[in-house]
Amino acid sequence: MRFSECRHRPVLDTGSAAEIGRVDGFVVDAAMHRIHALRIGKYKGGSILRWDDVQGFGPDAVTIRSQETVRQPGDALDESGDLVGQRVLSDAGFDLGAIDDVEFDPDSGDLQRLILGDRNIDAATLLGAGSYAAVVRQPAGDVASR
């Protein structure tokens, strides 16, 4: 599944059967190659839903057991920028382009692939993401030459 397919997906509290907001974006733990949290829009109680508090990531709704699990940002990762749109640098110092979309496993929250135009990069090669770029291991077959 891709990040772009999941934006605006309703977040449903299964305790009260109330839709409490919608998925607005993804907070990623780049070094662990997994989703850290979902950013939730249009909910006064908070903007962060940790992946571990997600009950089910379904095709029509993201379900949670209680709206209490949607909180204010609590750690440095919660405040980090969006991976989509970020520049990708290889650890050999080559600019590989910008991330258009990210493919992930909705069961585990593990990132699978970074999509850069018509090119895919295995998310397991992701080393980190910060203020300037997401850094990946230099793709095999790319030769540092000119």
Next chain:
Amino acid sequence: MTGPGADEGDQPVNLLLRASEIVERPVVTLGGDDVAQVRDVVFSGSDGDVVGFTLAKRGMFGGRLREVLPWREVVALGPDAVIIADQAALSFEPLAAGHATSEHGDGDVLGDKVITDGGVELGRVVDAVVEVSAGSARVVGYEMEPAPTFEPIHGRQGRRLFVPRPETLAASNQVVVVPAAAVDYVADDLAGFGEAIDGFRSRLRGEM
């Protein structure tokens, strides 16, 4: 350059970069943070080895940083960034003395005369060419504004030329002395220069 999508199985070819292309490149951690940018490339006058970088704050008018980046802390030097493990790579210990490749530095090579050991002036240095290979980077040649009297490539007068540097060189602050044989390996573009350097060095080693 052979970028993304290069044929697998290609022999890794060393990367040639102008020093001016490295200046202002961001210094980025493996965590993706840009902690500085390159202010100047510092290299040993005798063997050309890059010893490290002086640094500036990020941005167009970034002021000089007191920290420097020693070469041993560099994970990779690429065309788009200098990669370091983390902020701890930056050091307050001054770099080993060397030449600089821009007008920022003390003892910079810009404007230095390139003269053969036969006493012929070839031109004046306008940039240094850095060869990056696994684990090392060294200045292997200079881009120069040719002297009016020097025209090794027919019809290309006035055009900037690349002259290879021998592996070891007597260092001075105003003059770069190259063996007379360097004239045969002058190139007019960076793409052809890698081969010229290899040929020149083989010949100096008596292999040709």
